[in-house]
Amino acid sequence: MTTTSRARPVLSMTGVSKRFGAVQALKDVDFHVSAGEVVALVGDNGAGKSTLVKAIAGVYLPDEGSVLFDGQEVSIHSPAEAQRLGIATVFQDLALCDNLDVVGNLFLGSEWIHGRVLDEVGMEKESWRLFKELSAKIPSVRVPVASLSGGQRQTVAIARSLLGQPKVVMLDEPTAALGVAQTAEVLNLVERLRENGLAVILISHNMSDVMAVADRIDVLRLGRNNGEFLVRETTTQEIIAAITGATNNVVTARAARREAKENA
Amino acid sequence: MSTEQPPALIDETAAPLPADLQDERLIGGRGLQGGFAATVSRLRTGDLGSAPVIIGLIIIWGVFQILRPEFLSSTNLVNLSLDMAAIGTTALGVVLVLLLGEIDLSVGSMAGLSGAVLAVAYVSHGWPWWAAVLASLATGVAVGAFYGFLYNRFGVPAFVITLAGLLAFLGLQLLVLGKLGTINFPYDRAFFKFANLSFLPKWLSYVLVLIAVAGFLAARIRMSRQRSAAGLSTTPMAVIGLRSGLLLLGLLVAVFVLNRDRGVSYMVLMFLLLVLVMDFAIRRTRWGRSVMAVGGNVEAARRSGINVTRVYLSVFALCSTFAALGGIFFAARLGAANQSSGTGDYNLNAIASAVIGGTSLFGGRGSAYSAVLGILVIQSISSGLNLLNLDSSIRYMVTGAVLLIAVTVDSLSRRSRAAHGRA
Numbered sequence A: 001m002t003t004t005s006r007a008r009p010v011l012s013m014t015g016v017s018k019r020f021g022a023v024q025a026l027k028d029v030d031f032h033v034s035a036g037e038v039v040a041l042v043g044d045n046g047a048g049k050s051t052l053v054k055a056i057a058g059v060y061l062p063d064e065g066s067v068l069f070d071g072q073e074v075s076i077h078s079p080a081e082a083q084r085l086g087i088a089t090v091f092q093d094l095a096l097c098d099n100l101d102v103v104g105n106l107f108l109g110s111e112w113i114h115g116r117v118l119d120e121v122g123m124e125k126e127s128w129r130l131f132k133e134l135s136a137k138i139p140s141v142r143v144p145v146a147s148l149s150g151g152q153r154q155t156v157a158i159a160r161s162l163l164g165q166p167k168v169v170m171l172d173e174p175t176a177a178l179g180v181a182q183t184a185e186v187l188n189l190v191e192r193l194r195e196n197g198l199a200v201i202l203i204s205h206n207m208s209d210v211m212a213v214a215d216r217i218d219v220l221r222l223g224r225n226n227g228e229f230l231v232r233e234t235t236t237q238e239i240i241a242a243i244t245g246a247t248n249n250v251v252t253a254r255a256a257r258r259e260a261k262e263n264a
Numbered sequence B: 001m002s003t004e005q006p007p008a009l010i011d012e013t014a015a016p017l018p019a020d021l022q023d024e025r026l027i028g029g030r031g032l033q034g035g036f037a038a039t040v041s042r043l044r045t046g047d048l049g050s051a052p053v054i055i056g057l058i059i060i061w062g063v064f065q066i067l068r069p070e071f072l073s074s075t076n077l078v079n080l081s082l083d084m085a086a087i088g089t090t091a092l093g094v095v096l097v098l099l100l101g102e103i104d105l106s107v108g109s110m111a112g113l114s115g116a117v118l119a120v121a122y123v124s125h126g127w128p129w130w131a132a133v134l135a136s137l138a139t140g141v142a143v144g145a146f147y148g149f150l151y152n153r154f155g156v157p158a159f160v161i162t163l164a165g166l167l168a169f170l171g172l173q174l175l176v177l178g179k180l181g182t183i184n185f186p187y188d189r190a191f192f193k194f195a196n197l198s199f200l201p202k203w204l205s206y207v208l209v210l211i212a213v214a215g216f217l218a219a220r221i222r223m224s225r226q227r228s229a230a231g232l233s234t235t236p237m238a239v240i241g242l243r244s245g246l247l248l249l250g251l252l253v254a255v256f257v258l259n260r261d262r263g264v265s266y267m268v269l270m271f272l273l274l275v276l277v278m279d280f281a282i283r284r285t286r287w288g289r290s291v292m293a294v295g296g297n298v299e300a301a302r303r304s305g306i307n308v309t310r311v312y313l314s315v316f317a318l319c320s321t322f323a324a325l326g327g328i329f330f331a332a333r334l335g336a337a338n339q340s341s342g343t344g345d346y347n348l349n350a351i352a353s354a355v356i357g358g359t360s361l362f363g364g365r366g367s368a369y370s371a372v373l374g375i376l377v378i379q380s381i382s383s384g385l386n387l388l389n390l391d392s393s394i395r396y397m398v399t400g401a402v403l404l405i406a407v408t409v410d411s412l413s414r415r416s417r418a419a420h421g422r423a
Helices: A049-057 A077-086 A102-106 A121-135 A152-161 A179-197 A206-213 A235-243 A249-264 B030-046 B050-068 B074-099 B107-124 B127-156 B160-177 B190-196 B203-231 B239-259 B268-285 B286-296 B298-302 B308-334 B344-355 B367-386 B392-420
Strands: A012-022 A023-033 A037-043 A064-069 A073-076 A087-090 A166-174 A198-205 A216-221 A224-230 B181-186 B336-338
Touching: A023 A037, A023 A049, A023 A198, A037 A179, A037 A235, A037 B181, A049 A077, A049 A087, A049 A102, A049 A166, A049 A198, A064 B308, A077 A087, A087 A152, A102 A121, A102 B286, A121 A152, A121 B203, A152 A166, A152 A179, A166 B074, A179 A206, A179 A224, A198 A206, A198 B030, A206 A235, A206 B367, A216 A235, A224 A235, B030 B050, B050 B367, B050 B392, B074 B107, B074 B190, B074 B239, B074 B268, B074 B286, B074 B308, B074 B367, B107 B127, B107 B160, B107 B181, B107 B190, B107 B308, B107 B336, B107 B344, B127 B160, B127 B308, B190 B308, B203 B239, B203 B344, B203 B367, B268 B308, B286 B308, B298 B308, B308 B336, B308 B344, B344 B367, B344 B392, B367 B392
Parallel strands: A023 A224, A037 A198, A037 A216, A087 A166, A166 A198
Antiparallel strands: A012 A023, A012 A064, A064 A073, A216 A224, B181 B336
16 A cells, blocks of 8 residues: 655645634644545544535635645635536435436436437446446446445445546545445445545544545544544544544644654 | 455456346346346336236226227227327326426316417417417417426425416416307318318328337347447347337237228327327436436436426426317317316326326336326226216216226335335
8 A cells, every 4th residue: 555645635725714603614724635545534523524525525615725636726616616626526315316227327417418319328338337447246237226235326326426537536424324245345445446546535433444444534623633644553542532632632642753753 | 245256257258248247146037038037027026117007908998898899999999099189198298297206287277278279369360270389389388487487486386386377277268268168160170170080091000000110120129239339238139029029010900990990090190209209308318317317316416417497497398388289189179169178187187197107106207108008098988988878977986096096006016116126
């Protein structure tokens, strides 16, 4: 596994703040993610995860701070603009049409057209190519999505987000409602996205999932950064401490550790 | 779970298995037997499609044929076909609205209003026939667009909007007809002649059957070729051949029976062509896909960038336009537009046809063909009970019972589909 902290980030946000009335939802938050890297965004309820996610997805515009995408200063005004830039978001409720088949859902809103008619054959071929690329197992792309398992539905939703050739994929609680095997399936998928050179942002409450696939963990607490950890150098305890604020000096502790290493 | 298996199990060089049949969990044989087994399994798990309505139709025809041997006579069937066109066309519009999971309760009033506009323009004002038709259809477009606007702008449930329309446009119909209350079309001119006396030449009807079957066959073969070129599974030629054969046989028998009397009416042909066009639009165009998506999950459709308001607007407008065309057919067949046109059971028959034919009331499931199948059931009951000289009281009750059965079958098969994972 390569660390990508040396690589130039695809998406980087610095000093981002967002207020809702009297509430400071985000305060001076820094966040960045590079190609081929899985960054987990964790934090308690109300820590500002959703606000940050929505700021990236174009739902909210931050009050302050700068957003760099591919080295260019951008401001993302709408979800459509985020998609155009190459930021794909898979929301928790997946937003699939149960009555349509897998192909219909994958290409919903961006159907391939042959003349004035849907290019069903082309779309089906492309779906198989996509699932193969993800090594995802979908028994048939011509069954209604309602008949798929939770993990397969998540796979379809993730595959759909990849159709627009995004550079950043944001997954909101992808394993929240899944069983053991299905969770493993989705985590495999996340690793596959990384291998394909995408920047993946994973929002999750499940520490074991986070420790299993993420390269780096960004902790938010009460709207501020509360530590950044490389997974191979940290422990679940340390993360939980940062999330809950049990130790106020994680950041300093980390800095001290790094200093010690550099000196050694 | 299959995740532990290395993907290398799929040997691409050795196995010419199509890309969509490679998953080892898929059940199903190939060839004619495989196709047959798949159909049986689909029916057993509640994906009934049009099976219940076809079985129902066979029972209804059987019973009436036993009671009145002239029921299946060519004369009666030609009359039945002529009576189908008006309400069937209206039902076609209702199918579209139901696919969205909405309803239009005012199609009867719309049809009545359209007939009134047609009669006033053509008979009272002496407009050419095409101008009168355009005026009627334009009324339909305007009414539907108005519904769509109200729905999109204010979020009023379609049920309420169209209930208001039911009353309001009945009033407008009476107003347009004026004091006379009834306007008769001349029996030797455009409309009456078109709806009652215009039939295809017999040779032409057979030629059309051959063209239809050849078109079906060609489309299937072309699809198969494209799929195999793309490395996907294809329908076996035997299945395609069998289906084409059955289609040819069915159409030939129908046309032969009708041709022993007056034949196939131009009006009926027009209705059937409209059904074919709408079926194509629903299944094979982007617009149809968005209609199905909105009917399945509005929020998902909106988030995937579909212009949901435009879908609603277009569907409401189309539904009212089909209702207006149905009204034209109805007035032409009757030879008059009067105050009771489009009232009574017209409205509910149109809605019932769509539901009986297999379009779900819950949105997102159904097809244009349900308009044909449904109206065939309703008109058969109506015609059979007429032959038995039964009162309209009985007719209403029987039609009501059939509608109830159809909706129950829909609900039950919905539950079964959910249990068997067929959505």
